[in-house]
Amino acid sequence: MKSHILAKALLFELLFQYVFAMHIRSIYLFKDVMKSNTTALKTSGFNSLIIFGIGVLDNGDIEYYSNTPGSSDVLVASNGTYVGGNALANKIRSFKTGTTGANRLEISMNSQHISDLMANPGPGADTPIYRNFKALKAAWNLDAVNNDDESIYDVASTVTFAQMLANIGYKYTIVPYTNIDFWATITTQINEGRTTPDLLMDRVYLQCYDGGADNDPGDWQSMLGMKVVPLLWVINDSKPYDGMTPAQAQTTFADWNQQDALAGGGYWNDYDIEKMGSSYTQYGGVLKSVFP
Numbered sequence: 208m209k210s211h212i213l214a215k216a217l218l219f220e221l222l223f224q225y226v227f228a229m230h231i232r233s234i235y236l237f238k239d240v241m242k243s244n245t246t247a248l249k250t251s252g253f254n255s256l257i258i259f260g261i262g263v264l265d266n267g268d269i270e271y272y273s274n275t276p277g278s279s280d281v282l283v284a285s286n287g288t289y290v291g292g293n294a295l296a297n298k299i300r301s302f303k304t305g306t307t308g309a310n311r312l313e314i315s316m317n318s319q320h321i322s323d324l325m326a327n328p329g330p331g332a333d334t335p336i337y338r339n340f341k342a343l344k345a346a347w348n349l350d351a352v353n354n355d356d357e358s359i360y361d362v363a364s365t366v367t368f369a370q371m372l373a374n375i376g377y378k379y380t381i382v383p384y385t386n387i388d389f390w391a392t393i394t395t396q397i398n399e400g401r402t403t404p405d406l407l408m409d410r411v412y413l414q415c416y417d418g419g420a421d422n423d424p425g426d427w428q429s430m431l432g433m434k435v436v437p438l439l440w441v442i443n444d445s446k447p448y449d450g451m452t453p454a455q456a457q458t459t460f461a462d463w464n465q466q467d468a469l470a471g472g473g474y475w476n477d478y479d480i481e482k483m484g485s486s487y488t489q490y491g492g493v494l495k496s497v498f499p
């Protein structure tokens with residue numbers, strides 16, 4: 208009997224360690240999800256998919272911006288209702304169903320109109336913005352909202368908005384490239400009184416390319432008091448000097464992880480993998496090997 212209990216406790220401990228040792232392997236979906244290779248995204252080793260880019264309009268409506276030639280912006284939530292269409296909802300819901308390694312789906316947004324909307328009408332459950340984010344979460348089966356603010360940096364409205372999202376049931380994440388003081392401040396405020404695994408802001412993705420090319424994940428981990436997930440830019444014909452081959456990504460991630468024990472790794476972005484004819488399997492394989 209005793210050994211049975213001991214075995215159970217051991218098993219639980221092992222499971223616990225396994226679950227919390229799971230590394231984050233992420234990719235930003237820059238390409239229109241209706242046009243990208245869904246199968247490759249689900250089966251190449253990524254467990255976290257982040258849909259780019261979402262924006263809130265001045266009335267609280269939510270738009271899915273097109274970043275793909277031939278695609279148009281889509282209004283996805285308006286006046287508390289999902290209006291983005293069944294085809295889009297089915298496509299996005301399919302990321303986490305069937306044969307897939309993905310267990311987390313986020314939307315990445317800028318901060319336009321958030322400050323105005325948090326002031327008026329505010330973050331209450333009867334406001335259009337609250338109802339729209341609630342409807343979108345249900346329609347797309349979302350887990351988190353990713354803040355890609357690169358220009359506004361308003362502390363009070365950012366924290367209020369994160370708390371509004373928590374009330375709806377979202378987790379909150381960030382993806383800074385600069386302005387570490389702002390991000391450290393909101394990290395403290397958003398997670399105040401919360402501890403792992405109940406953090407509201409439970410992930411930090413870090414841009415380590417382009418404007419963030421000089422970022423050191425270890426520095427950010429110390430400043431924020433949280434593990435981070437550095438992002439590298441795959442081979443790209445817009446800024447070739449920022450692009451990393453799978454082999455270069457492997458070396459970079461491995462070095463960082465050895466120095467600072469990271470939460471995982473990830474890439475910006477799927478559009479370029481497909482445009483350049485690169486291999487999802489190779490880029491995903493790098494993450495599986497460095498961040499099992």
Ligand SMILES: *[C@@H]1O[C@H](CO)[C@@H](O)[C@H](O)[C@H]1NC(C)=O
Binds near residue numbers: 244246247487
């Ligand atoms: C999509 O990815 C899968 C799995 O990697 C691959 O077999 C398939 O050929 C790809 N489809 C296209 C249209 O590239």
Ligand SMILES: *[C@@H]1O[C@H](CO)[C@@H](O)[C@H](O)[C@H]1NC(C)=O
Binds near residue numbers: 286287
């Ligand atoms: C918005 O939704 C509310 C509640 O469902 C409804 O009463 C109102 O008519 C709608 N407004 C518009 C402009 O559709």
Ligand SMILES: CC(=O)N[C@H]1CO[C@H](CO)[C@@H](O)[C@@H]1O
Binds near residue numbers: 443
């Ligand atoms: C993510 C990103 O900015 N990708 C760019 C890569 O380069 C092509 C060609 O210049 C652009 O169209 C993409 O937007």
